[in-house]
Amino acid sequence: MDINGKISEELNVNKKQVNSTIKLLEEGNTVPFISRYRKEATGNLNEEQIRNIEEKFNYYTKLEDYKQTVIKNINEQGKLSDSLREKILKSEKLSDVEDLYLPYKKRKKTKADIAVENGLEPASIKVMLGEDIDDEYLKNFINDNFKSKDDIKEGIGNIIGQSFAHDKENRDYFRNLFFKFGRISTNKKKKFKEEFTKYDVYDNFSQLVKAIPDYRVLAINRGEKENILSVKVVLEEEKYKSKIKEFLKGKKLNDEIISMGLNYGLKNMLLPSLEREIRQTLTVRAEENSISLFSENLKQLLLTPPLKNKRILAMDPGFRTGCKVVALDEYGNLLENTTIFPVEPKNEVEKSMKIIDKIIDHHKLNLIVIGNATASRETQQFIVQYIKQYDKNLKYIFANESGASVYSASKLAKKEFPDKDVTVRGAVSLGRRVQDPLAELVKIDPKSIGVGQYQHDVDQKSLKEKLRNTVESVVNNVGVNANTASYALLEHVSGLNSNIAKKLVEYREKNGPFKERKDILNVKGIGAKSFEQAAGFLKIYGGINPLEITSIHPESYEIAEKLLNHIGFKKDDILNKNDEIRSNLISFLNDENRINEMSESLNTGIYTLKDIINDLLKPGRDPRDELPQPILFDDILNFEDLKEGMKLEGKVNNITDFGAFIDLGIKENGLIHKSNIAEKFVKHPSEYLSINQIVTVEIIEIDPQRKRISLKLIK
Structure with a gap:
């Protein structure tokens, strides 16, 4: 199979683009790096297209390897014909190869296999050819294992049934019937019939396979796993009667044996096998879509705009144990923490107001963040009362507590706040989620963030990989401050991993902030390749080179400076928000002829040149700032x-x-x-x-x- 050609056809992408992308991936380049800095090579493919190419390439490569394994195994049995080899090699789906391999696959010995071992296969061929047979003919096959005429008929029928069930054309025919007319049928098990369960809607439930939505498939699977539901895929006999008639010969004894055999093959092999396959197909589809939905939700959550320059009073509400309160500066540093008891059972309202008022005034805090779990609404009422009673020009916002406890008990949290307990760490996390959601949420397993659907019921390996790719994509799209980012954030940067990220933070703590991107090469474990992949996504603020607050890669600094010189400016001028620079750069972007001329003059690609111009137009740009800001409250609604x-x-x-x-x-x-x-x-x-x-x-x-x-x- 021409794998790259097949990918090109399926994804509607030029084969040259596929070839270049595969080559770049095989050279060890990451998807974010290829997408951002190798646009000329890929023809400006985006991240999703590149990941799709990578996924398809891995699938077809494994498929080709499996084909060779199947051919080898069948050949060792001495049963590989040229036509079978050709069919296997031409197969484009794993299920097709599996169907072709099925008759030759090693398995537990069946009744049909025993009948073949006892010499009944010639008789089964004769019956299926419609040749005349009678009782006398059948008696020739009697032996110690098949002692009667009925045993012989059953044995021949079993061979016919197994052959029918293993035939690829028959499997395709019934597979299509299942997808067209099959129904998912579910019932509550007897012991739950009189009990209320969350699966009551699936008692005496039936729906066409082709119509059942993904979330329902996952709900049914969970109900079955919890042993509350029994599930079947049903195909009415009426739908395949005509197919069975095609095999009958119009001869009484032949048709008796054929009918018996086909019934055996259907009930014991073909239908159960396809029922499992249909369930698996529906599950895989539902899981893939659920994972994709989770991934998209996660991406949007991670792109939540940060509330910059906010000095925060973050509150983790509680009843008996009180409300944990922390004060954070605009950089997320912990200034002070305490515990108040403004709600039941203590109801120390006035005392609590005085405490938080002192903290807010002392640290000049300008936003209150309330965790949304236990006692959150009671705490909200307390805060609204405080704002009105003390006549404060303050607003509040809720922070989703999902995963806060996971972070607060983590090694990273212990390292950040070794002398604080988990409740204080949790309150800090809530406040930081508002200040910089991305930087804080990457510290938590995405499954704990609370934006998924049946995330614990899907394939965990696929989920983990998809969510990892999502986090990687967002982190590199936004960019990372190399001098302030935690290792939890840095480990998602293209070219870095957890160990290198920790070494980078350790180097920074020991030697002070990086002055230039190239200083990062001094970190142990970062070689030329790692640096190439990471450099453009690591930003240096207040360093030697102003270009390093942008996403312009060091390999393109010379081009960027020449472009600026061409319009009469230097790289230092980009920090001054000069309108003349902007108007000159915008005129370039809007004039294809000038872009083409400059591309030739600077000996660089048009895509790269346009990216450089866009970066120079918005140095230090945070793409999250362009999204809708969160809602802030100062009153209450019940x-x-x-x-x-x-x-x-x-x-x-x-x-x-x-x-x-x-x-x-x-x-x-x-x-x-x-x-x-x-x-x-x-x-x-x-x-x-x-x-x-x-x-x-x-x-x-x-x-x-x-x-x-x-x-x-x-x-």
Whole structure:
């Protein structure tokens, strides 16, 4: 198989682009580096396209290796024909190779295998050819293992049934029937029939295989795993009756044996095998889509705009153990911590107000962050009362506590705050999540962040790899301050890993901040290749070279300086936000002829030149700053205040296959079902909504008992 040609065809990408991308990957370049700094080689392919090429290449490479293994195994059995070899080599899917290999695969001995060993195969061929047979003919095959005419008929039928079940064309035919007419059928098991479970909707449930949504597949799988549901894939006999008739010969004895055999092959081999395959196919599809959704949600969450220059009072609420309070400067450094008891059971409201007022004034804090778990709404009421009573020009925001406990007990947290307990570390994490969400959230296993759907039910290896790629993509897209980033953030930079990231931080702590990117080469473990991959994503603020606050790679510094010189400026001028520089650079971008001339003059690619210009236009740019800012509050709204028809502003904080959950500034999230997102049919909520998006919604139904809020998207 021409693997690169096949990838080119499937992904609708020029083969030359595929060839170049594979070559770059094989040379040890990372996807972010290739995507950003090798655009001329790839023809400006984006990260997703490059990862798709990498994924397809790995799949087809493994497929070709497996084909050779299958051919070798069949050949060793002395059963490899030229036509079979050709079919295997031409196969483009693993399932096709598996179907062709099935009759020759080593397995536990079946009734059909025993019948073949006892010499019944010639009789099975005769029966299937429609040649005349009778009782006298069958008696010729009687032996110690097949002692009667009925035994012989059964043995011949078993051979026919197994041959039928293992035939690739038959498997394809029934596979298509399953996907067209098959139904997933589920029931609660007897011992749960009278009990209330979260799977009650799946009792006496049935849906077409082709119509069942992914989230339902995963829910059913979980119910089965918890031993509450029994699950079957059902194909009505009526759908394949005509196929069975094709094998009948119109002769009584032949047809009796054939019918018996096909029934055996269907019930014992083909249908159970395909049922497992259909379940697996549905599961893989559902898991892939769930992982992709989780990945997209995570990406959007990590891109949450940081609230810069905020000095924060972060609060981790609690009842009996009190509310942990920490003060953080604008860089996330811990200034002070204490514990207050403003809610039940102590209700020390006035005392708590005096304590936080003193902390806020002393450290000049300008934002309050409240964790959204236990006692959060009671703490919110306390804060709103404090703001009004003390006449403070302050606002507050909720921080999602998902994963905070994971961080607070981690080695990194212990190293950052060795003399503080887990509750203080957790409160610090909440505050930092608002100041710089990306820098803080990368310290936590993505599965603990709370934006997934059935994340614990999917293939964990695939999930981990996909989420790792997502974090890597976001970190390198945003860029990292080489002098302030934690090793947890640095380890996601292209070309670095956990060990090198730790050594970089240790070197920085020992020798002081880096003055230039090239100083990073002094860190043990960073060689020329690692530096090449990482340098453009590591930014140096306040260093020797102003270009190093941009994403311009050191290999292109000379080009950037020549470009600036051409329009009458020096690299130091980019820090002055000079309008003349901007207008000159913008005129370049808007004039293809000038771009082409400059590209030739500087002997550099057009894609690279355009990237350099864009970086010079926005030195130190943070792409997150261009996204909607979080909502800040200074008052309070309760569930009891809500009414149907009310219009509110909220923030999307999770997206699933069936809808989006909206933070309305109260304890309970609202749900916009996908049927209430637009007037037309919505295939998936992500077509219209994204994590952190600020939306206006209308309340269409309130369920006071279950405290559920149904919403409709307005804009």
